Amino acid sequence: MELSQRARIRAGDRACFGAVFDEHAPAVYRYAVRVTADRAGAEDVVSLTFLEAWRLRARLRPDGGSLLPWLYGIATNVLRNTARSARRHQAALSRMPAADRVPDFADDLVGRLADADALAAARAALSRLRPAERDVFTLCVWEGLDYAAAAEALGVPVGTVRSRLSRARTRLRAYTNGREPAGRTGQVQGGRADAARSTREIG
Template identity: 45%
Template structure:
């Protein structure tokens, strides 16, 4: 995925954000919201969760802006790193909630019959099938797949976002590809 900006421009905007410049932060948001949103959707297979997580990522960025130093002058690696942490937390919460529901807790959600619900459900079903196959990977491999495939980051940006070496990203992604190609779940994904 091609970034909308050059790293230099992100850095200049970020320097203004640190001083509290809301217009600069709005520009950072505009440049990177789709990247973060798509990453969150691809990790959760839920449009609603992706919307919530995207908002939370940018809220967290604004809250901690004075302590943040951009890697390579781009905000994208830090945003994806923050999104990755928030997604992990949300998935753990969802697993606990699912376990509670499995034990007989009532489901309090109400279905919203909005326009386009069929498309959203279909996209979520397809993404859930992909995530089912990805969940067979180790946690480290899942994070690299999420950064390199879902967020379409290059190796260096993924390494910065995950706090590992570029070589580690390459080897984990290679192992993940091998595992996915040998997975019996791949056929299920292709059916979707």
């Protein structure tokens, strides 16, 4: 009997893993760009995600459907780690003496992209969410995962995904209306259609 894709990856089949990379790397890259607003940095996130996936292949569940939720979960952890490293790096730079400023032509080029301002604005709004809420929002709304797939990616119950997404929508609406959210909110009725409307509000 032919082995499943998951079984082949668990067994260390490099050709099969290469096919998984070809299929899912664009989605992981898109996710990383939306979270970081940095295309070059997103390429590094993709590389690190698949290196980590190969390292952790023995932990992959032998049963299940698409591998994308598993990869999104790894990418989420990579993004958290790289964000922490970036903060430490920035803190170290802030302690150094000021140097003469040199024009950054890369920044100028990025600034010409049609969606750069919208992406930066969305990321600024999302950065005000709690990390757990931000992870759920980006996976369910931007990447289109359903509650079950997002729960698999993040290793939490489906009910937790629903409540975090509800709180994220409430907070984002408050931020985009120019006010601070009034503490933690309870679960709000509604699904991904409401969440998508929140995305348009910040996009």
